[in-house]
Amino acid sequence: MAFGGPKKQLYSETICSLCLNLFQDPVLTHCRHNFCRVCIIRHCQESPAPALCPLCRATVKLRNLRPNQQLANIVETIRKAKKGEKAEGRIGVCKKFFCKNDQVLICVVCDTSMEHWGHDVVPMEEAAQEYKDKFEALQQSLEKKRTTAIERKLAEEEKKQTFLTQIKLEKDEITSVFKEMQKFIKAKERLWLDQLGEMEKETEKIWEENITSLTKEIGRLSTLISEMAKKRQQPPIRLLQDIGSTLKRYQEGLLRQVVELSPRPEKRLRSYSQKRPVLLKAMENFEEFLEETFPKGKCHGSVNGKGNFSGRF
Missing domain, CATH: 3.30.40.10 (Zinc/RING finger domain, C3HC4 (zinc finger))
Structure with missing residues (x-):
């Protein structure tokens, strides 16, 4: 002492x-x-x-x-x-x-x-200043963590829009392929689009959950920072009351694990993208089948290099 x-x-x-x-x-x-x-x-x-x-x-x-x-x-x-x-x-x-x-x-x-x-006994003012310094360091760390969370939220929002755009483009491509086919495969087109629609809903839900989780995390960090800022302005005799539990709670807020985000269905979308060339090949095979089955000009049309079918039965 x-x-x-x-x-x-x-x-x-x-x-x-x-x-x-x-x-x-x-x-x-x-x-x-x-x-x-x-x-x-x-x-x-x-x-x-x-x-x-x-x-x-x-x-x-x-x-x-x-x-x-x-x-x-x-x-x-x-x-x-x-x-x-x-x-x-x-x-x-x-x-x-x-x-x-x-x-x-x-x-x-x-x-x-x-x-x-x-x-170890020290004057009240000295102890108060020491804990103020600790609070300041904790507040700075929490502010950095909040900034990181905000950046992650913005990145997730941008990824969401990009991914939804990709889904829309994929839907348009699939629709353009199926529109060239006849009514007997219309049900297949509808089934495929319904599955992509379900994925779209799932994607919306997953990203909204991720963004909501990050928003809550930002709110929690902001609350801790606000409380800590007010705590630092208190007179020493109030600041040091229950200081152990208060400091522990703020430290736990800093050490809390980062928000876990839900996995996104990129693999499932890729699987659909990989199926589209197979469909084009099937259409080519179907054209050959029609030519062989109806050799007297019953089918007129072809599948071009872009996967577009033109013709009529």
Whole structure:
């Protein structure tokens, strides 16, 4: 600690080694050790003869005990000071220090108590500034994370539009192929388009879910950043209240895993794109079949290099 050494040393000299409390009616033994009168008498009565000093193991005789009035006066002064500081603490005046180990505000007397013995205690203002710095670093990290989330959202929206455009183009290509065919394959065309339509709906749903998830993540990060900004403006005594749980919640908000996005159906679309050349080949084969089946000009037309069928039956 940067302060409080002599104060704690003085306080330790007023503690009875038997009951570990402030001396009550302190007495001095022949070996010059101090104990509460009641404590040392009880110790001697409960110990086998001869009774020994708990500190140095020298023989203790009750008739040699002498009152230590000077020590009693010091103890009484400390006891009164402690009561006075506790009274001040009830109106928030004495809490001018912060225990880093327990993460609580404490007063001067608390600083010297057994409860905070050996703890890292600093002035309230110093602790507040330290946590403000931590909050600032966390806020900057959260802002970077929010920026990344916004960029991802924009990228997803752009990919959505591009992919939906590709689906529309694919639908148009499929439609142009099937329009050249006769009514007996119209049902096949309808089936194919229905499947692409289902994929379109699924694509809309997947991207909306992804964008919604990212929007929620951005909102969550924005809320944390706003709360943290307000927290940093609070006076030290309010800022440090429940600081442990507050800091943990903000840190958990930073460490939270990134939003998992739903997989997109690119492979399924590619499978449809790969089927289209097969359909063109089937149409060519169908033309040959018609020529062979109806050799007397029953079918007139052809499939060009672009997959367009022209002709009539």
